[in-house]
Structure formats: structure tokens, C-alpha cells
Amino acid sequence: MEHRIVVLGAGYTGAVVAGRLAKRLHRADVHITLVNPEPDFVERVRLHQLAAGQELRPRPFEEMFAGTGVKLRLARVTAVDADAKTVTLAPAPTGDRGDRPQTGPRTELAYDTLVYALGSGWHDGGVRGAAEHAHEVSSRPGAHRLRERLAALAAGGSVTVVGGGLTGLEAATEFAEARPDLDVHLAARGVLGDWLSEKGRAHVRRVLDGLGVTVHEHASVEAVEADRVTTGDGRTVPADVTVWTTGFAVHPIARATTLEHTDNGQIVVDSTMRSVSHPDVYAVGDAAMAMGPGDKPLRMSCASGIPMAWQAADALAARLTGAEVPGIGIRYTQQCVSLGRTNGLIQFVTADDRAVERALTGRTAARYKEMVCKGAAWSVANPTLGLPTRRRRVAHQETPDRARAATAA
Template identity: 45%
Template sequence: MKNDRRIVILGGGYSGLMTAVRLARRARRTGARITVVNPADQFVERLRTHQAVTGQDLAVLRIPDLLAGTGVAFVRAAATAIDADARTVTLDNGTTLGYDTLVYAIGSTTDTGRVPGADVHAFTLDGARAAGFAARLRELGPGDAVVVCGGGLTGIEAATEIAESRPELRVTLLGTDRPGAMMGDRARAHLDRALDRLGVTVRTGARVARVLAGSVELEDGATVPADACLWTAGVRAPALAADAGITVDDRGMIVVDGTLRSVSHPDVHAVGDAAAIRLAWGRVHGTCQSGIPTGQYTADAIARLLRDRPLAPFRFGYFHQPVSLGRRDAVIQFTRPDDTPRRAYLKGRAAVLYKEAVSASPWKMYRLGKRMYVTSIVSRGGRATREAVPYRPAEDVGSERVESGSR
């Protein structure tokens, strides 16, 4: 069956590339034309950003190489506007792409807009700001202070990586809750010991009031010296979808139905951090663990739509919380589908090997996916995910976890 459908995928991260590689194989006999659009041709391993900023040499992975042999076209450009009615995307290179199906995989960035001064005086692990943080770390000397704001998994990995690679620096981790609050007691105890061993000062219950040029001011009036501040608390999606009139939530993420299609524009599929997904057990938070399965599901869903076949709703459950604690230690908390902790966990060398396997798995999966069908879904969430539930805005979700980065 030949239908000559134009499928445009915006974003070449974990979710976007999974969609592209799998869809190329699923739709190879349909005549569909698939194009991936991304501002850079290098694939950013967000699972390793905390390593990159501390000066570690990482493998260079290029998107064209990962797509080679799939028939997928690659355009190095950034999308500047979407006309959802005309079904076109305007790029910063002056060209316009038409589409019949759009996959929105642009993802999210760290939200520095909610606390005064964070957007000016704090670095993040996103793009150019990550490079700026790496440069700033190189300028620091013995006794200088680094403050990591955000006690989630991203903040923990960054703080421990900095403390291990630069033991002469004073590293402080600020968070409203204790590090590893979502873990079980034994995994969290190992995490606490690692932070203490690496000399990381942990301040819990710390709500940041504002970020200044050389310090972080807390709501209780205390001031924490900061020769460099790294912000890892909270995420927000770009305004591209909202500006196009596509329905988004309060953080700019596209509100989707049970098949990960926009509730306002069904020809738009949202994956990864770009999608506001809610299952029966709660809201899916942005991680590599959930993002790649959304790409896999969406590739299969589009292939079925090309053949006029019905869709089953997206099903997913979490399996683990892998956390690096520098290069020589880690902790892995195994979880129930709703991301609450099970009894099982790994620590030490076994956890390091496990975490490295997890970090290296996506690009290996892309390469293997060119030749065969591979799955990225470890858990489908059990009975609770057999039917989608209505979306609820973030302010109604309560204590469900939100953090930057991908795990």
C-alpha cells in the first residue's frame, strides 16, 4: 500500500530517534516519507550530561549516523513556528516543511523562570548553559563553592559527579525534601553514605527565594555562598506548541489522549518530555525510561494508522530508579509500575555496571532497531494501565514528582 504520507519528527533526542528508527522499519512498504528535524547533528546523551560538565570525554554520536540505512531524511535546523491548520513547520534556515503527521519530540528544558535570578545567575544542564557551567567549573579553585539547587535524581548525580572529580571544591545540594525521598530505606541509606563520603553538604527543607551573583538566598533568610550555581529543579517545554494553538498544560507540554495524540489536533503526536501523559496510577514524569517507550508506541501507532488499523491505548509502568554517585558508585532502586519503591535494590559496583548498561542502551537500541524489532518497554503497568484516564492539570496532581533531566 502506497500513501505517500509526510511524517515530520521535531526533535532528535531519545524519544524522537526511537520514533524515527522504529517507524522507518514499520512503515517501509507504505511509501511514507519520514523527516527528522533537529538543531544539531550530534545526539545529546542527557543521561551523561553530568559527566560532560565535569570534563569527561564521551563518545560522539551523530544523528545522521544513527539514522543511516533507514531511509529517514535528516534536516539540521530548529523549528520556529508550527501552523497547525495548514500543517506546516517553519524552520530557522528559511524553509517550510509540510506534514500530514507531526511527531512533537522537542522535549523540555530546566525551568529557571519561577525563582528570581535563576535565569540570570544559575547554570543548567541544557545545551549552551551546560557548556557554560563546564567552563565555570574549570575556573574554580580550592575552597570555591558550588551549589546544586534541586534534590531530585538529576541534582544528586550532578552533585556527586562534581564532588568526586573536584574534591577541592565545596559542594552543597539544596532540596525541599531529602535526597532519594522516593527510594526505599536501604537504597536511601546507601545514597546518604555516598553523599557523606564525597563531602557533599546536604540541606533539606531549603526553598530558594532568589539566586544572586555569588550566593543563593533561601526563604528563611539564610544565604548560601555560590561561586557557581547549578539549577536542576523543575522543567518546562518550549512555547512552540502553545504558540501554534495546540492544547498544552501549565508547563507547555502537549495534552494527549490515550494514544498520545493531541486532544486538539489528532494529526500531532507528542512523545517524551513534550507530552503531558496521565495513566491510571498517575502522571508520567519526564525520564528516558518513559520517553523511549512513548517513541516506540508512537511509531507503532502511526504505522497502524497508515494501514487504517485501530489503536490500543499507551501502556507503561516504571521499573527502576538508577542513580550514579560518581564514577565508582551508584544505587539502583527497583520500583512498582507507579514508581514507588520495591524491596529490591542494587548498590556499589553491581549498581555501577547496571547504570552503565542503562546509559549505553538507547543508542545501541537504535542501531539494532534498523535490523529487527526491539522493545524498550519493561513494564506495561498491569491492569491499571489498560484504559487511559482523563488528564488532570499539574496543580491537581499533588505530590507527584517533577524534576529536570532524564533517567
């Protein structure tokens, strides 16, 4: 009887897990279903480029998983019953941008092992007017909506990016470079680049100044209107378009389950990305609370998610085949920031993600960042780094429920 593995979400982490399991396990022993609402892979780290008017290379899952045995199920996840080991699915949205809701009957999908990789989306922080007036670049539909809004904005129009983190820096510089006729602002809660080294901060400031971006430091935005944002100290920043990049919120499904999770809805996992409360569930990427070097939680990022996916897939494959469970040391080496198409910053960091003084800047950093983005996409389509070419057989251990069902049949 095939062991049913269901992977929820086909972002960087979910797609890597599905492909890596397919390469590790004998096809006759497992049935791997990858559930995702869109038929092709979304390079989330490039969505600010899409919003700025650039075209991204399409990556259909049918091509990526051709010949692997992975079955793609186009659907939207509405619930997970971790005790009954079922997932409830609804029809996937339709339309070119995947933003047209579709009605239809809901179905249940049973699993023996679940890999939860539903990721995260934008988080408005409860700020007044943000949900109504701000745009986001954490999803492809959101990036398309912002792209259309920016394209319609006349010369001299104002764009304010709220959030001075990695996404905010990349968005502000991309928009300013692509549309030098616009008045671009960046509102940072604290000092610009306060997590970077002195060299990194200085470079970021030079690039923003060169692109004509107006930086507002210590600017905690407390209200968003159709044409402006207002900070906590009463400052008003013009904003015909507001782009919200202050942080991410994890998918809400896990919070409604019996899985042990944090207050923000992340599933608590051990060092192999296995749920601490339900051993038949693994969680990876932004959806998981995993500890990294220095006993600090791994941050929500592609840099964390892909090695988490390797660890989960390899641990699950080992347990199913009776092999020794491997350990992958997840540590940080760098933070990569694109600052437009021809400039960038590679901030080198300690294992626990603290900036050191060493950094690459300029065109060299831009090429480096591009290589990292291409490498992340390559790892999704080629998830077999360090794996033997021969698939291992699963040591079947029927669950009581499945054994009873087989006997009744």
C-alpha cells in the same frame, strides 16, 4: 504520493520514532524528515558527566540513520500551525557547541503527520537571580558552559547544586568526585531523597557524606547571587558556581498552537500518543501529557519517553498500513541514579513509580546504571525492538488539499 511525516526533535524520543517508522514503512510510500538543530545525538542523561570534564562518545545522525531513508533537516523550530499542517523553521545555531545564533530566512515545511518531540529545558522557577547567575545541565551548550566554569574554579571554590532530585544527586556527586578540591553543597527543598526507600535514602546520604558534600535540607532557594544562594528561611549558602536542577519546562512552541495542551504546555495525548484535538499530530516524551499506571501522568524521563516513542511509531505505522493498532503497556520498574563513576543506586518501584524497599547500591548499581545508559543510546540507533524485518506498504488516503494540489499540477 508519499505520506509526509515530520518529526520535530531528535532527542531520545524523536530519534527513536523516526528510526522505528523507517523500519516499519516501505520507503517508496513515506517521506520522513527529522528536524533538529544539532547534527548528532545528545545523551542528555550523561550531560552531568560532560560538565564534570569527561568526554562523551560522538553519535552523528548521518551514521545512525545511514541507509534508512530518514532525512535530517538541521533547523530550529519557531512555530507549528496545526490547522494548516505546517512547521516554520529557522537556521540552526552554529559553533562547536551549537550556541551561536544564526540569522537567515525562515521556511515552511508541510506535513501529513507530525510527531512533536521537542522535549524540555531547564526551568528557573522565576527565582530571583537564577536566570542571570545559575548554570544548567539540561542542554549540551549549558553543560559546556558549566564545564568551562568549573575548570576555571580554583581549589577551595564553592559549587552549590540546587535541587535534590535525580539530576541534582547525579550532578553533586559527579562534581565532588571529579573535583575533591572543591566545596560542594546540595540544597534540597525537602528531606534528602524523600521519594526513595529507607535503604535508598541511607545509601545516598552515606555517599554524599563520603564525598564531602554538604547537604542543606528544607532549603527552598529564593535568590541566587554571583557568590551565594539564599533560602526562604534566611540561610546563606556559598556558591561561586550555582547549578540549577529543580525541574524542567517543556518547549514553549505547543503553547502557541491550537493543539490541546496543559497549563504547562504539554500536548494532551491518548494512549497511542495521538493528540486528542488533532489526529494527525502525535507527541512523545517530555512534550506530551500521557497517563500511565494508576491514572497518573507519566513523569518527564527517558524511562517514560522511549516506550512512548515505541507506542507512537507503532500506532502511526499501523494506521497508515491498515493494521491493528497495538498497545504498549507503559509501566515503571526502577529509578537509576549514578552517584559518581563507581557508585550508584537502583531504586526499584511499583508500576506507578512508588519506591519499594528493594534497591541495588554501590558498584553493582553503578554498572547497572551504565548498562541502562548504553541501552538507551542503543535503542536510538537500533529502534526496531520487536519489529518484523519486512516493511509494510502504506494504504494511501490523500487529504483534500494534497489531492487538489496534485490535480492542479
